[in-house]
Amino acid sequence: MRKLALSDEILMSIEKPARYIGGEYNSVMKDKEKIDIRFCMCFPDVYEIGMSHLGIQILYDMFNRREDTWCERVYSPWPDLDAVMREKNIPLFAMESQDNIKDFDFLGITLQYEMCYTNILQVLDLSQIPMKSENRKKGDPVVIGGGPCAYNPEPIADFFDIFYIGEGETVYDILLDLYKEYKHSDMSRREFLIKASNIPGLYVPCLYDVCYNEDGTIADFGPKYGNVPEKIVKQVVNDMSSAVYPENPIVPFMKVTQDRIVLEIMRGCIRGCRFCQAGMIYRPTRPKKVEVLKHYAEKMLASSGQEEISFSSLSSSDYESLYELTDCLIEKMNHEHVNISLPSLRIDAFSLDVMSKIQDVKKNSLTFAPEAGTQRLRNVINKGLTKEDILNGSLQAFLGGWNKVKLYFMMGLPTETYEDIEGIAELSEEITELYFANIPKEKRDGRVMVTASASYFVPKPFTPFQWASMLEPEEFVKRAYHVKDRFRAAKNHKSLKFQYHEADITILEGLLARGDRKLCDVIYDVYMSGQIFDAWTEYFHKENWENALSKHGIDIGFYTYRERSTDEILPWDFIDIGVTKEFMKREWERAKAEQVTPNCRQKCSGCGAAKFGGGVCFEAKN
Amino acid sequence: MKLRIKYSKLGNLRFIGHLDVMRYFQKTIRRAGLHVSYSKGYSPHQIISFAAPLAMCITSDGEYFDGEFEEISTSGEMIDALNQYGVEELKVSECVLLPDEAKNSMSVVAASDYMITFKALTEEESSGRMLEKENVTNIGNIETDDTASENAKHILECVADFHSQSEIVILKKTKKSEKEENIKPGILKIAVKDNGIYMLLSTGSTYNLKPELVMEALCQYAGISYNFFDFHIHRIETYMEDENGDLMPLYKAGRNF
Numbered sequence: 001m002r003k004l005a006l007s008d009e010i011l012m013s014i015e016k017p018a019r020y021i022g023g024e025y026n027s028v029m030k031d032k033e034k035i036d037i038r039f040c041m042c043f044p045d046v047y048e049i050g051m052s053h054l055g056i057q058i059l060y061d062m063f064n065r066r067e068d069t070w071c072e073r074v075y076s077p078w079p080d081l082d083a084v085m086r087e088k089n090i091p092l093f094a095m096e097s098q099d100n101i102k103d104f105d106f107l108g109i110t111l112q113y114e115m116c117y118t119n120i121l122q123v124l125d126l127s128q129i130p131m132k133s134e135n136r137k138k139g140d141p142v143v144i145g146g147g148p149c150a151y152n153p154e155p156i157a158d159f160f161d162i163f164y165i166g167e168g169e170t171v172y173d174i175l176l177d178l179y180k181e182y183k184h185s186d187m188s189r190r191e192f193l194i195k196a197s198n199i200p201g202l203y204v205p206c207l208y209d210v211c212y213n214e215d216g217t218i219a220d221f222g223p224k225y226g227n228v229p230e231k232i233v234k235q236v237v238n239d240m241s242s243a244v245y246p247e248n249p250i251v252p253f254m255k256v257t258q259d260r261i262v263l264e265i266m267r268g269c270i271r272g273c274r275f276c277q278a279g280m281i282y283r284p285t286r287p288k289k290v291e292v293l294k295h296y297a298e299k300m301l302a303s304s305g306q307e308e309i310s311f312s313s314l315s316s317s318d319y320e321s322l323y324e325l326t327d328c329l330i331e332k333m334n335h336e337h338v339n340i341s342l343p344s345l346r347i348d349a350f351s352l353d354v355m356s357k358i359q360d361v362k363k364n365s366l367t368f369a370p371e372a373g374t375q376r377l378r379n380v381i382n383k384g385l386t387k388e389d390i391l392n393g394s395l396q397a398f399l400g401g402w403n404k405v406k407l408y409f410m411m412g413l414p415t416e417t418y419e420d421i422e423g424i425a426e427l428s429e430e431i432t433e434l435y436f437a438n439i440p441k442e443k444r445d446g447r448v449m450v451t452a453s454a455s456y457f458v459p460k461p462f463t464p465f466q467w468a469s470m471l472e473p474e475e476f477v478k479r480a481y482h483v484k485d486r487f488r489a490a491k492n493h494k495s496l497k498f499q500y501h502e503a504d505i506t507i508l509e510g511l512l513a514r515g516d517r518k519l520c521d522v523i524y525d526v527y528m529s530g531q532i533f534d535a536w537t538e539y540f541h542k543e544n545w546e547n548a549l550s551k552h553g554i555d556i557g558f559y560t561y562r563e564r565s566t567d568e569i570l571p572w573d574f575i576d577i578g579v580t581k582e583f584m585k586r587e588w589e590r591a592k593a594e595q596v597t598p599n600c601r602q603k604c605s606g607c608g609a610a611k612f613g614g615g616v617c618f619e620a621k622n
Numbered sequence: 623m624k625l626r627i628k629y630s631k632l633g634n635l636r637f638i639g640h641l642d643v644m645r646y647f648q649k650t651i652r653r654a655g656l657h658v659s660y661s662k663g664y665s666p667h668q669i670i671s672f673a674a675p676l677a678m679c680i681t682s683d684g685e686y687f688d689g690e691f692e693e694i695s696t697s698g699e700m701i702d703a704l705n706q707y708g709v710e711e712l713k714v715s716e717c718v719l720l721p722d723e724a725k726n727s728m729s730v731v732a733a734s735d736y737m738i739t740f741k742a743l744t745e746e747e748s749s750g751r752m753l754e755k756e757n758v759t760n761i762g763n764i765e766t767d768d769t770a771s772e773n774a775k776h777i778l779e780c781v782a783d784f785h786s787q788s789e790i791v792i793l794k795k796t797k798k799s800e801k802e803e804n805i806k807p808g809i810l811k812i813a814v815k816d817n818g819i820y821m822l823l824s825t826g827s828t829y830n831l832k833p834e835l836v837m838e839a840l841c842q843y844a845g846i847s848y849n850f851f852d853f854h855i856h857r858i859e860t861y862m863e864d865e866n867g868d869l870m871p872l873y874k875a876g877r878n879f
């Protein structure tokens with residue numbers, strides 16, 4: 001029997017012990033004696049969230065293909081177990097072997113959202129690994145971070161030995177081979193890190209120095225030594241179809257957020273919405289071949305026994321063989337009882353047809369993401385969706401039997417006026433009008449319902465809005481009330497609903513997203529004051545952040561409300577994502593001039609990502 | 623065709639809940655490529671139902687579910703398929719074809735038997751406890767272990783007298799009230815066996831008696847404070863009544879095919 005790190009008493013005293021016992025079907029067990037490298041992958045949030053993440057499954061599978069490596073998993077212990085582990089001084093352990101993480105060679109942490117930063121410290125601290133890189137010695141695990149937040153790693157630079165910039169499928173083998181050399185020789189940790197920093201895509205923060213101007217902006221940023229590269233170039237998988245993909249995904253016992261097979265159909269997005277970081281950092285767009293996807297769907301459904309499959313991509317409607325793929329899956333659905341859960345598609349005759357085949361139209365709602373209330377503002381953000389698209393789509397949907405529509409908006413976008421946000425209410429009302437005008441009384445089945453929800457816009461690094469100012473939370477709330485009043489006053493108010501996001505957490509997300517190294521001490525103090533699980537409203541305590549910020553004399557407005565000059569050195573400027581700063585500046589100017597930029601398939605805008613030599617940039621030439 | 627499947631729930635999987643076990647078998651049936659029947663509608667689900675749920679932390683060799691199947695091969699093949707595509711701690715041991723008129727397992731359960739072992743008397747302690755001890759420097763440990771095994775031996779000595787009482791009354795706490803209850807009729811058998819306690823108890827909708835409640839009463843009788851974690855509880859089998867009113871394991875209601 002596999003040992004357990006926690007006693008029966010502890011497991012029975014906490015919620016959902018299945019979060020910590022491992023042993024799931026398709027999880028990988030190896031013989032420790034035959035292994036050279038122990039790698040632990042961490043998603044710094046609770047098991048149900050972490051297990052739903054595709055990236056970890058890809059890397060877990062990739063590492064375990066190596067005979068000399070055993071990759072295991074760990075997630076943030078929920079506050080109930082966290083307290084017990086602290087009280088009893090129990091070190092954090094990996095799911096599979098239940099061995100202590102401090103005895104591993106690597107701890108790889110995926111960085112999916114800023115509000116998990118205190119959980120990173122929780123994992124390091126509970127593991128009994130020194131929290132700061134400078135205090136780790138040979139024999140301590142190498143702590144490496146990757147994922148979207150690694151594109152501005154500076155606010156958490158002190159806690160990591162290495163950041164992996166780009167897609168994990170590319171240079172890990174080189175790093176692991178270098179690590180073996182280090183482990184079995186007298187190479188020092190410093191020497192190892194310098195060598196690692198010369199592997200493309202790897203950023204070793206302790207080898208770089210930052211100097212600041214008096215106003216707090218960066219005066220200079222660069223390597224401390226001559227043999228350390230100045231720029232870190234993002235790593236890209238060129239041929240997605242031949243990239244590794246987990247054919248045997250782990251099947252959790254307990255219900256997790258994404259309790260289904262996920263098929264990644266395409267990486268990157270052709271659209272170029274100016275607020276969207278993923279749309280920039282994953283350039284160029286690289287679709288997978290439909291035959292490959294069919295093969296994976298078949299394999300993964302069989303090996304997992306899952307009953308549901310969904311697609312992953314930034315914009316599935318832009319996947320050119322979507323028709324063929326969904327047709328093949330609908331076939332499977334009819335024979336093998338596979339449910340298909342579709343991501344939000346652009347609403348047109350095709351997608352409505354597909355959706356009506358796979359779901360109960362009465363129960364499901366149709367989703368649009370106009371993101372902004374007026375055409376003017378949609379032009380600013382380069383969201384190609386027009387009012388006609390939305391109205392036509394809604395009308396077709398109503399005629400097809402749907403009567404619930406969801407609309408997603410952002411508020412606080414650059415150049416936004418009250419007229420723009422009033423547009424949210426007007427557009428929603430217009431959709432209900434359309435229903436009443438076109439669906440005869442006898443055909444109305446239940447009440448038509450249009451739900452609009454507004455999130456609070458956060459400017460992100462590596463977007464044309466990286467220089468923009470973020471709205472102050474008080475103003476966001478004021479605008480939200482204003483829109484809410486409009487909804488209440490609407491003629492069809494009984495068919496309209498408006499929701500908006502929590503402002504307190506989002507403003508901190510804004511701080512961390514564009515922060516610099518000065519924030520490391522803040523995050524450390526916030527954690528030391530007992531704060532974890534910031535992304536969970538019930539555990540988020542604003543005061544912990546306010547206290548740490550004031551202790552370190554940090555003005556949140558400097559990072560969030562201030563519009564930056566395009567000449568300023570940004571904390572993430574040392575990373576080269578392929579898309580050039582010139583392109584970003586051009587897009588920022590075009591945004592302010594309310595000019596739309598065509599998508600990659602309509603016309604290449606020369607963003608710079610063509611230098612990777614693949615994907616959509618070369619489609620026309622094939 | 624209606625099948626009844628018997629399985630074990632062992633080892634670390636004593637920490638997964640009843641719903642998780644159901645979800646596990648739904649997926650295992652699909653992986654094994656067995657032709658289970660589905661309900662109709664937009665989100666069809668497998669037509670399977672589980673018998674008496676097992677509390678967490680208790681292991682078992684006598685768990686059951688019934689399922690409606692479109693196509694079947696042989697008992698042996700189906701057992702092998704479920705085990706090949708499953709995990710070791712949830713092993714299938716029987717698969718029988720039920721007569722058409724058979725009632726589902728949930729409603730026929732009448733009794734279960736259990737083996738209770740004392741952690742202080744079995745050499746192998748759970749590794750978690752060992753780990754914890756490594757981290758806590760407590761010299762008093764050895765002494766505590768000695769008392770624990772003496773207590774266990776004392777409890778074993780009390781079993782016969784405990785059972786010979788004319789009534790075994792315990793205080794049953796519900797959300798609203800506390801009331802006294804005589805649990806003796808629910809204890810069909812209780813005896814010392816291999817340094818542990820064997821008990822056969824009423825289970826199911828008519829009268830449901832939990833083994834931990836019997837242990838609590840026994841400890842009280844022996845004058846020793848009750849702690850759930852001092853023992854390990856293992857369910858051996860789940861029973862129903864045959865046409866004569868005698869107990870038989872649930873799988874005997876069907877036949878191999």
Ligand code: SF4
Binds near residue numbers: 599601604605606
């Ligand atoms: S180089 Fe052109 S086609 Fe390629 S990603 Fe950039 S804009 Fe799109």
